[in-house]
Amino acid sequence: MNDEELVFNGIDGASGGYLLPPLPPSQIAAVARGEPMDKKEVKELEGWYQFISQGHFGVREGVDPGDLSQAGWGVIFPSSADTRRLDTLREALGELLSLRQEQATGQHEHYFKVYSGPDGYRPGDSKQDWLTRQGVGPGPANPDKVPYYLLLVGDPEEIPYRFQYQLDVQYAVGRIHFDTLEDFARYARSVVEAENITLPKRVAFFGVANPDDRATSLSSEHLIQPLADFLTEKQPDWTIDSLFQEQAMKNNLGQLIGGPETPALLFTASHGMGFPFGDVRQLPHQGALLCQDWPGPQAWKQSIPTDFYFSGEDILQDARLLGLVAFHFACYGAGTPHQDEFARQAFKSSRAEIAPHAFLARLPQRMLAHPKGGALAVVGHVERAWGYSFFWGKAGQQLTVFEDTFQRLMRGERVGFATEKFNERYAELSSDLSSELDEIEAGGTPDDYQLAGLWTANNDARNYVVLGDPAVKLAISPAGESRAVQDERPTIVEVASPPPAPAQPDFTPGGAMPVPVTDGAVEYLSLDSFKQIQTNVSGSLQNFVARLGDFLSRALEDATSLEVSTYVSGNMNAVKYEGGRFSGGQLRAVTYIKIDGDTLICVPEEDGEVDTTLWKIHMDMVAQAQASRADLLKAAVSAATGMVNLLKP
Amino acid sequence: MTETVFDLWATWKAVPSPQPDQPFFFGLDDPAAQEFSLFEVDLPAGPWSAAEQLEAAQTALDQAGRALGAVPGRLDRLVGQALAGNLGPASFALGGTDGLGPAEAELLASLGGLPGGPPVESYGLAERLPDWKQSQKEFLEAFERLQKLLTHLAWVETRVDGALLARTVVDWSGDLDTVWGKRLDAAQFELHRRALQVALSSRVALLRLLTTVLQATAKISILLSTPGAQLLALPAAWRYVNQILREFETYRAITAPVGG
């Protein structure tokens, strides 16, 4: 049996360590055996694999996937979106919807569809539930019933990643979600304007290989470099730029994402950043691309600074991204799910949440909705990226999927169709994995290494998603044509922001009605009035300074502890707070922290097991209390100093 | 729940301490516990909507932080130009304040005479402050509320569709006692955690607002030569800083940071 440990991409930005340690195949195999496979889903995937192995692709035979009037185009909104939100979203996406409607309805009106309200995605829908409502069963896409290209509009809490993975097997699916309507409008405008630009045929490969790091050394040696070599040979009319190892520094990546070296097509392979549950960096930075700047796990054993990784915040205001299609091989590069079933099974931990909620990675969001013009699509990974998608044991490199995908993209195929290869591979691997598990169940001897490899490769293939409209394609000259290339990458006409709100009345605290500013008659003050004002204000300030001084003294006393207590109660109305503690509730966990950091913690244990769920909650409260104490201390000193200076004669 | 940071601060309510027969009784003799500050959020049932509201509140706080950070620099510029004599009587017309924002223009107008401008009369500067008494009243009320918020017990409650999820008591040193309903799921725990984070951050942010107003007062008073000018400048500084906060909120979409 092969004892080689399997390594995973992904670095914990808080600790500087790996998101997952290298694991022996036996441990992954145990997960694979323990994880129940959805029998119906597997059956469909097996059927799908048989179908595609006969040479049929996502859309039914005879349909040209490059022609939207044959393949169709649709958009799916969550059914929970109310009318007002739906209307504003449709308005923001208006330019894109109009373009696709024009393109898709060349032959049939019904080849352009908007799925919203009851026809939209409903909470809990599986792919088949949704398709059944549209009158469609399993099998290749039939644009007469449901368009082949489908754009999901919603975050992964509204429309789960699982739905996107499942639907993507048969259809060409992409997703967009942004924080503001302006961003939706920017993306829509970018896609429309990119239809009329022609970029030079340039593809850039950015391959990080951090010192002493097996994961990136694998991806550098066995994925990105051979892929670049392959395409150099097969696509002689393209310029292939390769930035590997010491060239794969953060500032160089900035040149490729919005800077002067931004190509038409970009492929990066690196670790993706991960952060602990609820960490303040998790939402803005998870999935950011860790560059060669990180000196590796031996040389760097602390939290990862932002200087080492490229996140959405590193894209400049004047970046030029219009027409770019990017492919990121990195953990969380496209997004993060809410739960982490793998860690839960592998480490027998009851804690399954990776993040407070599922979310899309900020870097691709920022790339797609840049005010100067966004990228067309970003293909990346939800959850962890498993290096074994391209390097699988004795079979060596499994690059075919990547090679095929990139060739399709470079031929000008639409992104959703070009990435079908990953779905085919997912179907193939699911079928193999299912067979392997069936054999084991029937009493066969498991080969942990084979099983672990199959399982990780299967997960990996499943978790690639397209962020952006799946019907976009590279902004290059179509095959057989030779269009004039833009000297400089253009920008879009800026999307108008909503007009400023009318001037607000003065803020009057306490929730009372605010008093409007008037240009009324000026009041003249008497000397007595002036003195009275001086007395009132200085009296208030002195009182506050005294209280803050008292707070500071107490906070610094050795004996003072920061105390955090967590209780539970079955009847919140019966709880009283007396003498500094809750009665009517049950104390579950306590932490005492002295000013010098000495800490005493008491955790709850039930039937020999730590109540980790409650413990996690308690630790969150501790973190908040600590942050609040430190912030208050600092802020109180600043405020008191300011007041003291003001009171000086 | 909140559209602006002002709404967020208004969420804090001063509440009299409940009586012994009421569910939540402090049982303390400390006069400070006779009144405490309540931060109560009642979120909608949909998890996405609830999370969105909390995120909006956090965004409002972050935006306020950025606005407050901008104040010293803007005032330094204003004071520098004023002391260099680059502002004359024409500066009192809004159109004359080249390169300065509307908040600066209004501040100048309210401060009256400047070096090179109309002559300073004894206490005449204070007399030119529009709504002077109203500004002073607002400042003292806000200051009083801030003191209570920071020095009394604070009580943070999270409800979803009226049902209480959890309650946290915070004393002014930061000690936290939390009681949770027994059958909460991870999403509900998270809602209160985030609500608490917003509540605690808003206290620090209010303190920071006060600090910024004090810094602004010191800078503004450089422009006034009246004895005791600093204390007179305090209400003007209060109005100015609040205007900057409002300005940033109005243009929030435009000034959103890179990366979102």
Added chain:
Amino acid sequence: MPNEFDTALRNAATSVAKYVKDAAMMQVETHYVEVSADGSADFASARPVARTIIKLDGDSEAVVPMRRNEAGVMEVDGGLFELHQENVTTAIEYRARILNALLSTVMARRQTG
């Protein structure tokens, strides 16, 4: 200048030096308490699980929780240890934050003095 605040700032400056000395060795202890069937827990009889002493110079020593596995071999109780390690990390971060905040009081003393 108000006496209380000035006194507090003076004390804070002294405290910083003392704090650095005290915080030079920080101790983090994790205990556990058994929750009974009726949901109550006697915190007075809480039992120790793990203890870590961390010095500012980076040295540390730890007492870690062990348990016997099914084969009778002693192994680290991963769940409890992971929990304890989280506490240690939190404590280290908190120490750094407080030190930073205390330093600001010393700076403040300079500004008002």
